[in-house]
Amino acid sequence: MGAAAGPGFRLSRVGRRLVTVGLTAVLATSLSACVQSQRGEDSGQTMVFGAPGAPALFDPFYASDGETFRVTRQMMEGLVGFESGGVEVEPELATDWTSSEDGTKWTFQLREGVKFHDGTDFNAEAVCANFERWYNQTGTGQSSALSYYWIETFGGFAGGDEPSLFSSCEASDPTTAVINLTRATSKFPAALGLDSFSMQSPTAMKEYEADKVVAKGSGFEYSEYARKHPTGTGPFQFDSYDQNNQSVVLRRNDDYWGDKANLDRLIFKVISDESVRKQELLSGGIDGYDFPNPADLDSLRQQDFNVQVREPFNVLYLGMSQKNNPALRKLKVRKALAYAVNRENLVNANLPDGAEVANLFYPSSVDGYTEDVAKYSYDPEKAKRLLNEAGHSDLTIEFWWPTQVTRPYMPDPRGIFNSLAGDMRKAGINVEPVSKPWNGGYISDANKGDAEVFLLGWTGDYNSPDNFIGTFFGSTENQFYTKPAPWGEELANRLDAADKEPDPTKRERMYTEINRDLKSKYLPAVPLSHSPPAIVTAPHVKGLVTSPLTAEQFASVSIEK
Template identity: 80%
Template sequence: MGVGRPPGLRASRAGRRIAAAGLAALLATSLAACVQSQREGGGGRSMVFGAAGAPALFDPFYASDGETFRVTRQMMEGLVGFKPGTAEVEPALAEDWESSADGTEWTFHLREGVEFHDGTEFNADAVCANFERWYNQTGPGQNAALSYYWIETFGGFASDDEPSLYSSCEAPDSSTAVLKLTRSSSKFPDALGLDSFSIQSPTAMEKYGADEVTARGSSFEYSEYAKQHPTGTGPFEFDSYDESNQSIVLRRNENYWGEKAKLDRLVFKIIPDESVRKQELLSGGIDGYDFPNPADISGLRDQGFNVQVRDPFNILYLGISQRSNPALRDLRVRKALAYAVDRENLVEANMPDGAEPAELFYPDSVDGYPEDVKKYPHDPQRAKQLLREAGHQDLTIEFWWPTQVTRPYMPDPRGIFNSLSGDLEEAGINVEPVSKPWNGGYISDVNQGKAEVFLLGWTGDYNSPDNFIGTFFGSTQNQFYTEPAPWGGELADRLEAADREADPAAREEMYTEINRSLKSEYLPAVPLAHSPPAIVTSSEVEGLVTSPLTAERFAPVSLRQ
């Protein structure tokens, strides 16, 4: 069925917009007063950033969400980091490193004279203590909801039967840490720049029981360390979290080993409503926020705000589950969906400036990107022909889209859904809309393969094909073919073999061939668009360097006097 506008809806929506704007202005005025008090109360120069959500904790190992990492990456550092403005790996707590020829042994030469916020010395023993902590997680700590990035990167733990990429960590001297792997992996060393693998103080973690996590139904109760005493080596250190006032305060680390932060304090004000974040920026209550509505960007610039658009390092795709609708197991039907969608129109009508139609499941800046893949230009007649050949000319699909969410790759889920559902119906495909809140059933149902056709995407964590297509398709049990497609095991095996390949040139060719197969032989989903997410700050903010990984660090930031 079509998704149209019932008569009279325009006026009622306008009324709701006026009411919402009034409420947003009222909330912004109240919040601005609270934030101004925070800004002035601590003395010195403070920046207030509007965060879209509250972190559940401040121990990055147990986290997987962007709002938690936005805070913890200001306090924590890993062995490696990413060069500002790029996805290129660079030294952090390790000054340099080298690997064995077979890629199974990595030697990291550590910075000397570095201390954790509690005064504990940073050295090789501290590095190995962190790796051993991660590998030896038990009970709730092994839950994928907590140790997501460990499982995605390293696999199993010491006490389970799942194979692990991690073998051991040795400290031959205080400034040398040797990490041993069970096999070579394309993830290294870049994956060690993930926020979850930040090196934290062994002293503080032991003192405040960092691993004391207990399950509470579908949620978890975290340790005193995770809630009140996160301890890293970064340019900011934890000051306070006022849950009633929804604000997190970090203060400058005066003993930082590198260039000290220019701000005295960094405040994250939690404001879930995007319209309220905008009103707070306009009123001066905050100094910046992330992911402004693309429709607001031009107006914000006209009013003198600094809107920076990051380079796109993400993918929006039309997912196709082969579990609940047998018709979608036919390659001809999946190709019909690909011909049906008009990606050019989608980008023009629903994406911010700088967005591009996607041909593959990651940007062309990532290794293994071939230009000669199978392409599916918008062709409704070709889609209809394929459906007839497959015997599904009366195809009906459930098309799922998420509510209560804005993602870097999906700035307007409703608008994107409307655009694509119109394309599908033009090709003779009957669409049954299904919408659920992002954290109210959408993600969990999609991940279990319950959605037939759905909107989803990914922002890259680091520059590696495995971080994109390995994450999507590297298992025979995933959202696309929860009951394995005939080629599901073959694709998973090919992805694992590419990840294991130690020779970079051979590995890149393997990924190139996999990408060709993804578009011509498998087509488990349809790549749609790469979208450049924006971040906005007041004209007083200087020195903010945007990250294609949406992983900005605020230490270089200052406020114009």
């Protein structure tokens, strides 16, 4: 590639730009050559998709990142799934299910004639083997870095100090699996559609020692199963992973129980730089990519590329920690901040088309949503009056924003920060900016409550209030409040009670009441916006159905050239 410039060598602004463009072009050319080689001379229906990041592994149970799930969901299926293009639960490997009146016993009728990619049968024994594997994790496997979604959904493990939502699994007959829980939960059955709870072959997991994970430095060394032999029931199966060329190759599962995939091969090419992904699409090196820059959408459309904007199923919020700044423990101060920010302007000026101002901490499609809550329109004068009444007319806050990241709900962190910080200053608030890399202190410090006022958000995993507000506010100490906020325990207890309520009508009413109080009585954060992320494909790509969960399936895709 050539020698790097030494410490005494400085480039002009134009020179830096030319070097950057040159490197981008070289990289794009190199990527195109690699991809064309992978396509082969006669590879039939092959799609190459530009992924923004590399998968961490191919065992979804130990994963929590979207790029791993982007790959594994093509190979693996759960007992339940989500409707195409939507968020409602629908049958997948289970055809039907019922629960006991108290919500603790769930009986799943399983699809017949399904086989894992290794030829072994999918049946009730396989379902129970998966649940028992998850529940019986030991040592390193119990760390939140590995078993994140199990801990978030089910709690503890067998023999552990923390209680578990899971009690046992029974294989009544080959097509009937019974899952016993220790209590009712609003999470069921939707949580079983999470990629981490995909059904995997017990035979393959045993043969390739799936649970053999070793901590190594700040990361982990995964098993042969997780690296080379992931085995599910889905329409694609694992072929290879070239770490040097950063590409994952999947091939069609010709023995799939349902409609066969149209593609012979599906290749995920890792291209971390969004501008390089765009170049690759324009040059024909890839057939599509995720999270295009909102500023590029019109030009891509004008060049006949298919830009699909997903329905928003996320939220961006302005968090307010009550740990280090005593002023933020006062409700009038938090309300003043809510009145100080111009959310309409933020949506219009800084977010992509289709974004909307958030009324609650989740979209209107989720149970418990209500318009009957306190509204905070932009009113800097009212913000000043509230601060004066609270004794903080000269309020100073640290306002944190992340660098080295974009998120579906936060495509331009710097621009969003600048917009909101400007609003706050107009209300007489002294803003001290603090920026940190997303994975270089921002997330960890924010989660500890060290960020006074900060930008964060969430993309929903499934359609449940608990997946949003239960995740945000469901513990007595979190990023918003610590022991100086005694109502934090009250809110956490109310969320716990709502999650445990087996009656859906009563449970929805409980969430509605919690949402009202979140906006008036508590206000630990200000919901800002719901933002729709886009995905773009070449004109010859047909049949891709977008998902509000950013959980696209590629089996329906075909290439028409």
